[in-house]
Amino acid sequence: MALADRTVRGGLFAGSRTFPRRQEKPSKSPFWIRGAFVRGGSRTYFRDSRCGPSAQTAWMSLSGVERRRIIAGMATDKNLIETLYRSVARQQALFTTLLPDDLEHAMVDAYLLFRLLDTIEDSSLAPEERAADLEAVADDFPAALEKRSIRHAQAERTPPAYRSLLENFQQIFSFHREQPPNVQGIIEETGARMASGMAKFALREAEVGLGKRPALIEDFSELEEYCTVAAGYVGEMSVRLFDLFGALARADDEVLEAGRALGNFVQIVNVLRDSSSDRERNRSYRPRETAGLADKEYLNQVFSFGRNIASRSELLGEVVVKPEVRTYCATLHGMASLHLTFYQQTAPRILHERIKPPVTLFILFLPPRLVGRFLLYKIRGLFRARD
Template identity: 25%
Template sequence: MNGPQPLTENLQSLAKLADDELQAVLLEGVSRTFALTIPQLPGTLYPAVANAYLLCRIVDTIEDEISLTAEQKKRFCSAFIQIVKTGQGAEAFATELAGLLSDQTIPAEHCLIHLIPRVIAITHTLDPAQIDALAGCVETMANGMPIYQALDLHAGLKTMKDMDDYCYYVAGCVGEMLAKLFCHYSPQIDTHRDELLKLSVSFGQGLQMTNILKDIWDDAKRGVCWLPQDIFTETGFNLAELTPETDDDRFRQGLEHLIGIARDHLQNALHYTQLLPSHETGIRNFCLWALGMAILTLKKIKQNLSFNESDQVKISRSSVKTTIAVCKLTARSNLLLTLIFNLTSRDLKTPGWQYLPKSHTGQ
């Protein structure tokens, strides 16, 4: 898929697929993790969640595209909100955006952008309540993410609250959307709606913080840092001095603190999962697999604080398989899940530091 002809051939093949097959193939191309976890969901949830992820990935693609100016990104994001809500204008939008994508955007995302009309058509086959949840998430994400395009991020974010806000726009709002979809799916789950909505933001932040910590050095090479300066001010390190060659104990101390904060968010993720009915093993596994892989990633970072490439803290395929196996065996038992979480994450806490994750103040 390196040139126009292979791309055209691939698009023609994809266009022949049924909706669920198409979404599965697109997911596999843009996220192997979600391609693995989303199929665990009940059949009535799968189309909506798969579609939601693809919509969010379209917003991500716009934000990551180096050929677009900040103003263009804001315009495309605003237009996409209306397209998701109304189902109108997808063809012209896709044609314009696809023509502006650079080679830095991966081939699978080129395909996704070309197929926006089909993805939007699938969106509007969903239940109205599901469409509302998806549209609300896209609106929050597409309005929030452009804020950071105007910032100079080489020296990080100013405060932990700024990091909280960023994580909300890129992941917390996705957690809220999933909670709404789960509540719509099951009246039993809906009895915990308020608590699930609060915890879902923390769940999303735990996963996003894990990704940020894993990708510190990949981001640094692009002159970007998503870490909060106030955490590192306490250890005496200035994030403006951060480079891929940084080797500083003060930086590693701040990193340990952030690992502890991410761990606390993931503990909220566990509580969220435990509120789901024990017989809903598909939804529980969807949550637990992501939670388990995040904890193992944080452990690898904690054990190798001097890492300088994301591949050095990427969990192995055998670890992924073990996580899946353990989750399947224990998904129904809240007691076993608590014991495993405490055992696995016990080394992630930072003595002398305390942070209590809260819901996003903008809710």
């Protein structure tokens, strides 16, 4: 049985090759508002203007229905959406260009919304406060996410990339509302599941802080549970979107599991990559059951765990019928595998410093159409690092 109705084809930019490639910096104004701001029958216009605290307060005084009506009438700035996406998605922004246009736009929409969700999970709020915010978002996604985006935009310690997202959150919601209704539904259901799972782990973090729980992650089954919340649900969502746009030969629970496994595999690599920075934040995803092991022995268990998960995603190579989508999945799987192999060869350095595989390793692997863009991405990264 199909996982999603296949009646909707095409997206916001159907017929276009990709997003426009002209880049613009995101608006520096606190909130990007286009269209009419309606309040009490009067109409006040904020056209690409700087809106201070009074405008923020006025915006939040509107009912949810009024806010959604305004967002629905806004004209999405496609250049801004692309710039925001590239600023937070980095390499993923390259990979999604492999997808057909309508599917690419759906994935961009999901990524931006879920990054807004990350601003809550990664905020400096106490774990209990984060859990409360995340539970509220899970109960009313995406409306509650919009409400909390304003509060987190005002937080002083919000990272610069996240701040750009939060300052332009209304454009992100406008872009979301321009997707086909069943695309919106799949993305919103996934966001609610992610928020609920994030709330669960925030409460566990609070219990660790109070001494009621010995560690955030007890064993490898809990590590996989965390990976599912962080990326596995996105893998399932991807499968549902692939099916919606006719990219699968079949779509059933086994294929959903393969999509979840691909997401979990990518997240295992991310956990290893961020080991040193997570330690600086007093956050550890190392299972407590491995506490007595030497670093290399622990890492060998993680490598074996990751490769086992990766093997469960291989079914996607058999059921994906659109070549562009198959290439996209193979690229995600292959890039994660290359990183895992590199970390294994250089173990245990990844636990103590952030190390990167040599660029030549990826050039030999990437699809030809991505090589030039990947090199440009790396060159820009070098200049940003110098700044």
